[in-house]
Amino acid sequence: MPRMPSRFQSDLENLAERMQLDYFPVEFELVPPSFMMEVAVYGLPVRMPHWSFGVRYIHQLVQHRMGYSRIFEVVFPGNPGHAFLANNNSLAENTLVYAHVLGHADFSKNNELFRRTHNQVSPRIVDLAAGHAQRIEQAIEKHGRERVEQVLDAALALEQHIDVNQNLERPLFPTSPPEKPKEPADEFHKRFESLTGERSEMAPQPKEPVRLPVPPRTEYDLLWFLAHYAPEMEDWERDVFLAVREESFYFYPVFACQIMNEGWASYWHARLLREASFLPQDVYLDAMKAHSDVVRPVAADNQVSLSVNPYHLGFAMWDQIVERDGMDAARKILAQEDDFSFIRNWLDADLADKLDLFVYDAKRNGEITVGEKDIYRLHEALLGPKFNFGSPRVGISELRRDGTLELQHEYETDGRGLDLDRARHVMNYIHRIWRRPVVLQTVDARSGQKMLTTD
Amino acid sequence: MSHEYSTAATQAARWYDLFSRGARDWLRHNEKVRESVRNALPDLVSGADVLTNPDNRVVRVPVRFLEHYRFRLRDADTQSGAGQGQGVKPGDVLRPSGDGGRGSGGAGTGEGGLEFVVELKIDDLLDWIWDELKLPHLEPKAANTLEDTDFVREGWDKRGVRARLDRRRTLREAVKRRAVQGDAIPFSNEDLRFRQLARRPHPSTVAVIIYVLDVSSSMDEESRRLAKTFFFWSLQGLRRQHTRIESVFVGHTVNAWEFSEEEFFQVRAAGGTEASSGLELAQRILEQRYDPGRYNSYLFYASDGDNFAADHDAAWSALRNLASRLNFMGYLEVNHRGPERLHTEMGRLFGDLMKTGACAGAYSASGYEDVWEAIREFFVRQAEIKGE
Numbered sequence: 136m137p138r139m140p141s142r143f144q145s146d147l148e149n150l151a152e153r154m155q156l157d158y159f160p161v162e163f164e165l166v167p168p169s170f171m172m173e174v175a176v177y178g179l180p181v182r183m184p185h186w187s188f189g190v191r192y193i194h195q196l197v198q199h200r201m202g203y204s205r206i207f208e209v210v211f212p213g214n215p216g217h218a219f220l221a222n223n224n225s226l227a228e229n230t231l232v233y234a235h236v237l238g239h240a241d242f243s244k245n246n247e248l249f250r251r252t253h254n255q256v257s258p259r260i261v262d263l264a265a266g267h268a269q270r271i272e273q274a275i276e277k278h279g280r281e282r283v284e285q286v287l288d289a290a291l292a293l294e295q296h297i298d299v300n301q302n303l304e305r306p307l308f309p310t311s312p313p314e315k316p317k318e319p320a321d322e323f324h325k326r327f328e329s330l331t332g333e334r335s336e337m338a339p340q341p342k343e344p345v346r347l348p349v350p351p352r353t354e355y356d357l358l359w360f361l362a363h364y365a366p367e368m369e370d371w372e373r374d375v376f377l378a379v380r381e382e383s384f385y386f387y388p389v390f391a392c393q394i395m396n397e398g399w400a401s402y403w404h405a406r407l408l409r410e411a412s413f414l415p416q417d418v419y420l421d422a423m424k425a426h427s428d429v430v431r432p433v434a435a436d437n438q439v440s441l442s443v444n445p446y447h448l449g450f451a452m453w454d455q456i457v458e459r460d461g462m463d464a465a466r467k468i469l470a471q472e473d474d475f476s477f478i479r480n481w482l483d484a485d486l487a488d489k490l491d492l493f494v495y496d497a498k499r500n501g502e503i504t505v506g507e508k509d510i511y512r513l514h515e516a517l518l519g520p521k522f523n524f525g526s527p528r529v530g531i532s533e534l535r536r537d538g539t540l541e542l543q544h545e546y547e548t549d550g551r552g553l554d555l556d557r558a559r560h561v562m563n564y565i566h567r568i569w570r571r572p573v574v575l576q577t578v579d580a581r582s583g584q585k586m587l588t589t590d
Numbered sequence: 591m592s593h594e595y596s597t598a599a600t601q602a603a604r605w606y607d608l609f610s611r612g613a614r615d616w617l618r619h620n621e622k623v624r625e626s627v628r629n630a631l632p633d634l635v636s637g638a639d640v641l642t643n644p645d646n647r648v649v650r651v652p653v654r655f656l657e658h659y660r661f662r663l664r665d666a667d668t669q670s671g672a673g674q675g676q677g678v679k680p681g682d683v684l685r686p687s688g689d690g691g692r693g694s695g696g697a698g699t700g701e702g703g704l705e706f707v708v709e710l711k712i713d714d715l716l717d718w719i720w721d722e723l724k725l726p727h728l729e730p731k732a733a734n735t736l737e738d739t740d741f742v743r744e745g746w747d748k749r750g751v752r753a754r755l756d757r758r759r760t761l762r763e764a765v766k767r768r769a770v771q772g773d774a775i776p777f778s779n780e781d782l783r784f785r786q787l788a789r790r791p792h793p794s795t796v797a798v799i800i801y802v803l804d805v806s807s808s809m810d811e812e813s814r815r816l817a818k819t820f821f822f823w824s825l826q827g828l829r830r831q832h833t834r835i836e837s838v839f840v841g842h843t844v845n846a847w848e849f850s851e852e853e854f855f856q857v858r859a860a861g862g863t864e865a866s867s868g869l870e871l872a873q874r875i876l877e878q879r880y881d882p883g884r885y886n887s888y889l890f891y892a893s894d895g896d897n898f899a900a901d902h903d904a905a906w907s908a909l910r911n912l913a914s915r916l917n918f919m920g921y922l923e924v925n926h927r928g929p930e931r932l933h934t935e936m937g938r939l940f941g942d943l944m945k946t947g948a949c950a951g952a953y954s955a956s957g958y959e960d961v962w963e964a965i966r967e968f969f970v971r972q973a974e975i976k977g978e
Contacts, residue, residue: 173612184611187658189619192612280618292660432674439675439684447674493678497669502687506670507680516672527661544661551663560659580664 140165140220140229146413147230151237154410155462156403158240159214159258163233165222171206172199174219178386179211181265183378184272185287207429208232212243212389214258227421230414231404238403242396245470248388255303256385263385267378274371286372289564290358290379295524297383298356299391307363308349353530353543358383360531366538367570376568387524391473394517398449399469401430402457405450432490441503443492443517451490452481478517484510527553529575538571544578552578552585562589623653627710628718716826741787750784759783797832797886797917799825800875802868804893805841805857813924816955817892820922823965824890832886838875842868844898848875865897865936866904873912882915892922895934905939913948920968921952 140163141147151158166174174180176192199205207224211217218236220229243249257263275283320328354360362368362376389396408414408422430447432440457465468477487510494506494516506512522528532543542562546552558575566573566589579585678684746759763781768774801821803814829835839854841847846867849857872889880887889912897905913919921940923932931954932941940952951971953964 169610173610176612182611184615184618185658186615186619186622186656189612189615189617190655190658193616193655196612288658292658295660439673439678441671441673441684443672443674490674491676491678492672492674493680495671495673495684497671498687499665499667500687501685502683503685505673505678505680505682505684512670513672516670519670527663529661549663551666554662554664557657557659557662561661564659 140224141226141233143230143411143414143418144233147234147237147407147411150407150411151234151241151403154407156237156241158237158244159216161210161216161218161236161240163218163220163236166219168199168206168221168223171209171219171221172196174209175206179264179382180217180219180261181268182382183268183287183375184275185284185291187291207425208236210236210239211261212239212249213253213260214244216240216243217259217261225421227418228425230418231408231422231425234404234407235400237407238400239396241403242392242399242469243388245466246388246392246396246473247470248392248473252299252303252384252388256381260382260385264382267382270378271375274375278371283375285564285567286375287379289361289568290376292561292564293357293361294379294383295526296355296357296529297359297380297387297524298354299384299387299524301356301359303381303384305359308347308351310347310349312345312347349534350531353532355528355530356380357529357531361565361569364534365569368568372568383524388473390524391475391521392477393521394445394449394452394474395469395472395477396449397446398451398453401426401446401450402453405430441495441497448482448490448492448517451486452477455486456481474521475518479514482510482514482517484508487513529553532576540565540569540571540573542573542575544576546578552580552582555579555585555587559587562587565589619656622656624710626656627653712826716830741789743785744788745786746783747786748780748782748784750786754785754787756783756785796834796836796884797828797888798836798838798876798880799828800838800840800872800887800889801854802840802842802872802889802891803854804843804863804865804868804891804896805859806843806863806896807858807860808863808894808896810925813894816924816958816961817922819958819961820892820953820955820964821890823961824888824920824968827965827969828888836880836885838872840868840871840875842871846871862898863893863896864901864904865891865893865939866901866908869905869908869912873908873915876912876915886917887915888918888920889916890920890922891936892924893936894925895923895932895936897935897939899935902935902939905936906942909939909943910946910948913943913946913950917949918972919943919948919950921950922964923952923954925956 170180172195173192176195177188182188205221207221207228209219216236216239218239220232224232243253271283271287349364350360358376358380362373362380365373368376405423405426408419408426411419414422430444430450432444432447453465456468468481472480488508492513494509494512495503496506497503527549528545530543530545531540533541535541544553544558553575555577558577562573562575573589575587577585577587673684746756760777760781760783763783764777767778767781768776803809803817809817825835825837837851839849839851841849841854841857841859842863842865843859843861844864844867847857848871868891876882876887909919921936923934923937931937932952937952937954940950944950944952951968953960953967955961955964
């Protein structure tokens with residue numbers, strides 16, 4: 136097994152430096168394709184055990200055996216970054232992948248969202264997650280698989296329900312209002328108080344202890360809130376919840392910047408290879424063939440696709456931005472934006488036409504029709520699955536005196552109600568660790584108010 | 591689409607897979623599937639045609655992948671998405687309506703629909719149910735089962751028919767004799783040894799079960815299903831006590847017919863109900879085909895409890911006759927319409943029969959939970975009878 140993914144590694148690094156790529160070092164590891172598949176399934180090389188990963192694993196395995204998917208690389212940004220490469224990649228493929236990884240490393244070091252989470256979570260996510268997995272294994276030994284599984288059922292079901300606008304570490308809500316600093320009595324007040332008949336009203340009345348509502352406003356970080364406010368949660372259960380939450384914080388930028396990030400890495404692997412005069416002709420040609428496979432718009436045997444390849448879209452967008460506005464402008468966008476602003480700001484109607492993008496409507500009866508050309512609808516169709524970490528917006532509106540947890544689904548922003556059956560199941564997961572009643576407000580199919588309760 | 595993935599994880603036993611976390615979590619998923627199957631047992635057997643085929647000791651159950659639930663929006667009437675492709679114009683119909691529904695091209699809808707098959711051994715199922723119902727594990731030998739006699743090999747003798755000559759023993763005897771006598775003839779009549787047979791009684795483990803079902807129009811699909819579930823599990827339970835079981839299927843309205851198992855649950859006849867017709871046919875079948883000296887016999891009767899008033903006396907005497915001959919007679923009343931359980935015509939008849947001290951039981955079921963309760967009562971009662 137070669138220790139270096141490509142013998143052109145240092146040449147590529149020198150070239151990247153000349154082109155002012157700016158990244159933390161990356162550790163490369165060559166692993167069997169089966170391991171690559173697991174990394175893709177779990178999202179992390181070592182992660183906590185849960186049966187739901189087993190289901191994903193089988194789906195991936197089947198796809199893999201049917202030849203639908205091949206995974207060249209998986210990168211874990213950080214300082215240092217960590218990249219896994221399939222050990223059956225050819226030299227040309229690995230050369231391409233190496234350049235691609237450098238693009239990712241540059242992106243994650245310079246994008247604000249990535250920087251923020253790396254600072255907050257850890258620059259070494261792989262080790263952190265392995266630590267979580269180990270602690271959870273210990274919990275399984277101590278408390279039994281069923282009990283740990285119950286906690287993970289709830290925590291992983293709420294994986295996407297974090298509030299990335301808040302910090303990873305945050306203080307508990309205050310329970311009583313802050314003491315108001317007494318204003319120094321000015322001349323007017325002194326005189327006013329000295330007036331007869333006014334004193335009694337001005338005298339401070341005996342205060343009732345004020346209990347501030349918890350949460351003070353709707354709370355969207357369900358994992359955080361449950362971990363800290365569940366009435367009878369045990370320490371190890373809280374630990375599991377916070378472990379899942381930490382990993383979610385880590386995953387968020389990868390999710391929210393997928394088009395930008397994959398596009399940027401594709402842009403750079405293409406550019407670095409194009410300018411790599413040290414590459415022999417045959418390696419270059421093979422690598423470019425792999426490149427066109429990765430960024431091809433639709434499957435070869437398929438004229439029309441009902442999805443958009445993020446590699447292709449991001450690549451084409453960065454290509455246009457660099458071409459038109461220059462590298463400095465591109466790097467500024469890279470630093471400041473995520474997919475939402477990237478698509479809305481930079482995917483214009485001309486480019487959408489050039490890329491043959493369209494909006495479609497799928498009806499319940501199976502009919503799929505192409506919609507009118509409308510760049511704004513196209514933006515929203517592309518971004519729709521990415522809102523709120525890809526999940527409905529559910530918040531905690533109140534913690535009642537008797538310990539009942541009140542959840543509120545914001546159907547107005549989501550446009551429709553929850554799938555009630557699934558929602559009931561999730562509430563049962565929550566109920567098992569909350570150990571008090573849980574209620575959820577949403578709307579039914581006829582937009583009528585619907586209150587779900589656990590018994 | 592249906593696939594069998596159950597073996598996928600166990601194939602390819604390369605060393606790496608031994609440490610595969612994916613395979614580990616997949617096995618855990620399968621364990622959970624089995625648990626959930628176990629909790630849904632009643633629904634499983636009622637649908638499958640697994641009634642009496644003794645070779646088919648396995649139930650194959652198609653199950654879905656378990657879903658780890660998350661909050662999701664309900665499906666919208668019209669779902670928008672972004673696609674890509676050359677020459678696509680607004681208004682183009684990419685797929686006509688009714689063409690398999692949406693989802694194949696959309697995002698993330700693939701996981702729910704896949705099925706795989708788990709094979710469950712009926713014996714395992716029985717163990718689960720027996721545990722679940724806290725049923726006594728009955729031994730095949732029991733006090734009031736019939737004694738059957740059989741020839742058993744027992745010792746040797748110097749005289750016998752040639753066919754039972756034990757050459758090995760005979761040779762041994764010859765060798766022994768020659769060792770003592772020195773120079774002697776190779777064989778003498780004294781050396782011959784014949785195997786002996788003796789007639790010895792042993793408990794009979796052969797049984798016949800007669801299933802009698804009211805197939806009149808008042809018995810709807812649900813009632814039959816309940817009856818079938820009860821019949822199935824009573825049969826499986828009895829199978830544990832008997833090495834060989836034969837079954838007979840009788841359906842009746844005002845007339846009675848014998849059916850094959852396949853036909854049995856599908857027949858539907860118009861007309862009223864006279865239980866005596868079915869019970870009398872059962873009696874005739876027993877007399878003609880099943881020697882009481884050889885067979886333990888059971889009868890299960892399932893109906894909705896209705897019986898023509900005019901049939902009361904005939905039904906009563908048919909019951910009395912059968913009871914004198916059967917090891918046990920069970921009555922299952924399904925979906926009774928009366929105000930109280932077993933307060934139907936048939937329910938009262940069986941009640942009276944039990945008062946005479948006959949080995950009989952009466953159960954009522956309007957749902958699967960009741961069937962399990964009936965099964966439990968039946969086998970608990972069996973154990974009591976045997977213990978007496």
